[in-house]
Amino acid sequence: QLQLQESGPGLAKPSETLSLTCTVSGGFISGNYWVWIRQPPGKGLEWIGTIYYTGISNYNPSLQSRLTMSVDTSKNQFSLRVTSVTAADTAVYYCARATTVTKGAIDYWGQGALVTVSS
Amino acid sequence: DIQMTQSPSSLSASVGDRVTLTCRASQSFGTSLNWYQQKPGKAPKLLIYAASSLQSGVPSRFTGGGSGTDFTLTISSLQPEDFATYYCQQSYSIPYSFGQGTKLEI
Numbered sequence: 001q002l003q004l005q006e007s008g009p010g011l012a013k014p015s016e017t018l019s020l021t022c023t024v025s026g027g028f029i030s031g032n033y034w035v036w037i038r039q040p041p042g043k044g045l046e047w048i049g050t051i052y053y054t055g056i057s058n059y060n061p062s063l064q065s066r067l068t069m070s071v072d073t074s075k076n077q078f079s080l081r082v083t084s085v086t087a088a089d090t091a092v093y094y095c096a097r098a099t100t101v102t103k104g105a106i107d108y109w110g111q112g113a114l115v116t117v118s119s
Numbered sequence: 120d121i122q123m124t125q126s127p128s129s130l131s132a133s134v135g136d137r138v139t140l141t142c143r144a145s146q147s148f149g150t151s152l153n154w155y156q157q158k159p160g161k162a163p164k165l166l167i168y169a170a171s172s173l174q175s176g177v178p179s180r181f182t183g184g185g186s187g188t189d190f191t192l193t194i195s196s197l198q199p200e201d202f203a204t205y206y207c208q209q210s211y212s213i214p215y216s217f218g219q220g221t222k223l224e225i
Contacts, residue, residue, distance in 0.1 A: 045155075045163065045206055045217040060214040061120075094162055104210035105153035105168035112162055 002027040004095050006113035012089075013119055018082040022095030022110060029053045029071060033098040034078045035106055036069065038091040046091075050098060051078055085117045121145055121209050125218035132197055132223060140192045140221045142207035147187040151211035154183055154192045157220075158203045166205075167192060197223075 008020035022034070036048040049059040051069040059067045063082070071078040082089060092112040098104050122145035132138050142152065150170035155163035165174045167183035170190060180195040194201055202225050207218040 044219045045157075045208070047208070047215040047217065050215075058213050062214070096162075098210070102153075102165065102174065103151065103169040103172075104215075105165055105174075105208070106155075106163075107165050107168075107174065109162035109164075 002097065002108045004097065004108060004110035006093060006095050006110045008113060008115070010114055010116060012085050012115060012117050014086055014117055015084055018085050018089060018115055018117070019079065020093055020095070020113060020115070021077050021079045024076045024078075024097075029073045029076050029078065033104070034071065035096040035098050036080045037094040037096055037106070037109075038089075039094070039112075040088075040091045048080065048093075087117050089115070090117045091115060120214055121148065121212055121216055123207055123209055123216050123218040125205075125207055125221045127221060128219065129222040129224060131225070133225065134197050134199055136197045138194050138197060138223065140205055140223075142185075142190040142192070142218050144188045144190075144209060148209060148211035150186045151209055152183075152185070152190045153208045153210060154181075155206045155208065156201075156203045157206065163206060 003025045005023045012018045030053045035050045051057040057069045066083045068081040094112045095110045096106045097108040098106050124143045126141045152170045154167040157163040171183045182193045184191045204220045204222045
């Protein structure tokens with residue numbers, strides 16, 4: 001059974017950088033698309049971006065200038081960096097998998113990691 | 120960007136009811152539409168992909184339909200565990216946007 005686990009600081013200061021890592025277990029990074037989704041408290045879901053195991057990525061244009069996603073196949077991990085954060089970036093951040101089997105739908109999710117932006 | 124609008128925003132129903140949730144897209148994109156269920160404090164769960172394909176392990180009382188701009192999720196006979204928030208998502212063009220959600224309440 002594939003499992004995903006987000007890790008990283010739960011608090012970031014305004015103007016600083018938010019960094020999260022997702023560790024994949026029970027399966028391999030190779031051959032799939034890896035996704036970051038976020039959900040502000042009490043609100044809906046926002047697609048942040050997707051990275052293929054080869055490192056090719058697509059970002060949400062609304063966040064693109066502040067985003068970097070990367071993948072480390074040797075560690076079975078992928079990562080997210082968001083620079084110049086503000087309170088609006090406070091959210092539960094989910095890492096997830098999308099596959100061609102489900103026509104791009106997200107079939108596995110991590111449990112989510114709350115990141116609060118506050119001084 | 121494709122905007123996804125779900126209706127209603129909330130819905131009250133009873134166990135055993137048949138309910139239909141709607142998702143409308145701001146532009147047509149075939150059947151690249153997915154439905155997720157989310158319970159409080161939990162990650163979303165994939166129910167339906169490609170508008171009408173039932174994800175493995177999901178009960179058959181969930182049915183998806185539609186194409187183009189108008190999509191539906193029907194639950195044929197509500198069970199207690201179905202009370203949750205439901206989101207649609209298009210996976211046709213970037214950004215892969217979600218609807219705002221429909222909260223299904225008892």
